[in-house]
Amino acid sequence: MKTIEEFKNFFDNVLHIDLNMLEHKRQQTVKLIFKNILIYLGIIIALVFVGLFVNKIIYGDFFNEQEYNIPLIVAIVFSISTIILLFQKNGKVIQEFIYNFKKVIIEKIVKFINENLNYSPTEYIPPEQFIKSDIFRDRLYKYYGDDLVSGVVDKTEIKFSEIHAWKIVESGEDKRKKQPIFDGIFFIADFHKNFNGKYFILPDFAQKRFGGLGKFFQKMSFSRGKLIELENPDFEREFVVYGSDQIEARYLLSSSMMERILKLKQGKFPYLFISLVDSCLYIALPFKKKLFEPSVFRSNNDYKKTEEFFSLINDTVSIVEELNLNTRIWTKE
Amino acid sequence: MSVELIIIIAVLLLIVILFNSLIAKRNAVNNAFAGIDAYLKKRYDLIPNLVAAVQKYMEHERGLLNEITELRSRAISGNISDSERVELDNKISRALGAINIAVENYPDLKANTNFLQLQASLNEVEEQLSAARRAYNAAVNSYNNAVQMFPTNLVAMIMGFKARPFFEASEAERQNVNVKNLFNS
Known part of the structure; x- marks a missing residue:
């Protein structure tokens, strides 16, 4: 970093x-x-x-x-x-x-x-991978992006790009409206442990807003698998975890991993949607504005603006270190 | 239908629901315990390979290797109580930890791909074991809450369900590992 x-x-x-x-x-x-x-x-x-x-x-x-x-x-x-x-x-x-x-x-x-990273201004994470992450389940209507960064950070393969995804909402008779599903950076990294199931770590809106009642509804929602209640109360307050297997979920979300994810949320990325699918870690980082865009009618020769570009890329790349993904002491190399 | 009948049916239904939720929670505890068992077995299976891989190199730690082999055969023999089992597993954990530390003195061993693979497998099992224990504790927590909280506690009392103990780190595990003692044992 x-x-x-x-x-x-x-x-x-x-x-x-x-x-x-x-x-x-x-x-x-x-x-x-x-x-x-x-x-x-x-x-x-x-x-x-x-x-x-x-x-x-x-x-x-x-x-x-x-x-x-x-x-x-x-x-x-x-x-x-x-x-x-x-x-x-x-x-x-x-x-x-x-x-x-x-x-x-x-x-x-x-x-x-990082010397080993490549950049392409026009490429982006393909929609198949966005769908595979299963973080957002709405049917895609429009999907585009740019600014693909990809490569290997130490031992971990990563790629991320800006993504804009839209869906169609039916409102009343014959009325169809375009609505954004996601705008921001979509990040994919090779996870450092092997696993078979599917796991979701999502912001905990229900429990934050409705307390115990929210938790009850979380338990009743089976579409993403079982509700996994973890023992770190700070983590539980911020996130809700669903997944296929109670033990494997805890194998992936070790105590230190929970702390690391929490730190990431409290620090650089206040909004985090994470999924663990098919040996990969997917993170959706929502942003409102368009990223990495220079102005045409104003000078770009400005340190502050360039530093913004740098910080965003640097912070995203450093997720690998922050989540300790380079520690490969398990059977996955 | 009389009001009394409706009330009786409602109460019976409630009892059935409460009873079923208790049973589900108890099964989750048993299931989680079986999860721990599965990973313990996986660990037992790895020990002979580990011993075979390191004994060529580790001349000075013969005692430690013999001890771990013996602990394993006692653990898989079957006729031991649960508390003995926990005690044995704790000892195996400590002995494995000691081997991991001793490896540092053998650069040849650290370069051996066969050993590195085994070490990775062991790390994985240890992490899975710890996850299984945490899953067990979470299941116990949910079950104990049901056994002790109203109204499920009434059903639990009638059925004779008792709170289960948590899986806690043993006193020896809580203390810092004293490597010197481990090798002397």
Whole structure:
């Protein structure tokens, strides 16, 4: 794990130079965007003028209320297409800048945190793995993401990316509404112990809100397996655990593992959804905002902002150490 | 249907539900105890392999290896009481811990893949054993609550159900391990 001081040095010596270069590119991008707007605006004005003049030639007036004014309608249709083209073109310009920025800055930050990690700005955790984790059980309607980080941290294989998942909710007759299931970082790591069952460690909303009654309903809910009541009261207050086997659940959630998960929740990640499925550890870390995105219309040459990128990636990678996943003293290598 | 009849049926139904929940909890305790047993057996199975793997290297710890072999044969002999069994298992745990520490003096052994595999298996069994004990205690806790709390305690009293003891670490386990003593024994 890298410290903030180490990152500050890295910023001053390496990233600063890249950010200067990218700032120049950003200004060029902004210029190009405005240039495009002017050119397309010119085309639209010309189109409208041509439409008006042809109208006058045909109907004797710029706009004739008795006629269909076809030349004008054609001009407007072309103008609208031009606006769409403008958006597409500028969207492409912005995308290209963001891609270049990530490829240079985010990739360097990832490599700085750990040489063995790889970064891809456009890839993400595939939906099959998101579904396999079984943390969110709603049927996916839309699913996309970006910023995939993957590789091996010491002995543990990890990958994570930003994910946005949506579902459709039926509200009343014929009314369908899009609703988010999850926005944030989805993290997968190879777990250091072998196991057969399926286990879920979820935030304990019911017991927190309804106390004993909440616990009663937790016991009655069998969809995720048996309720597993653990002996750490602080852990029990924050999480509810379900799973297939009482003993195996405790084998995976040793006393120290419970403490570690609790520390993670109390520290860097206040919202945690965890599942243990098929030898892997899945963690969903919800975030409201879009992550790792540079601005196009404002300078990115800013230490605070870059540190934010670094901290989020560093904290996520350090889950491996925080949960002690590199301790491989059991039969799983 | 008279009101009395309805009340009687309701009370009977309640007794059946309470009785069944008690039985379920008692079965969970027995089941959890069987879980401990299963991992103990798994540990017994590993001991001969461990002894075979280390005895070539560990010349100075012959006594310790003999002791663990003997403890194992006593534990699997069958005709021992539960308390003796617990005592034996505690001794086996301590002896295994001592072997783990002694290994540090034998770099060749530490490099032996066969031994490393065995050590990993043993670590796993120990962790599973500890998980099984925790699961047992959780089941006992839930069962004891039912036996001692109203209204299930009434049914428990009638049926003669008694609270069960928890699985606690023995006095010897609570104390810090004295490695020197272990080798002298």
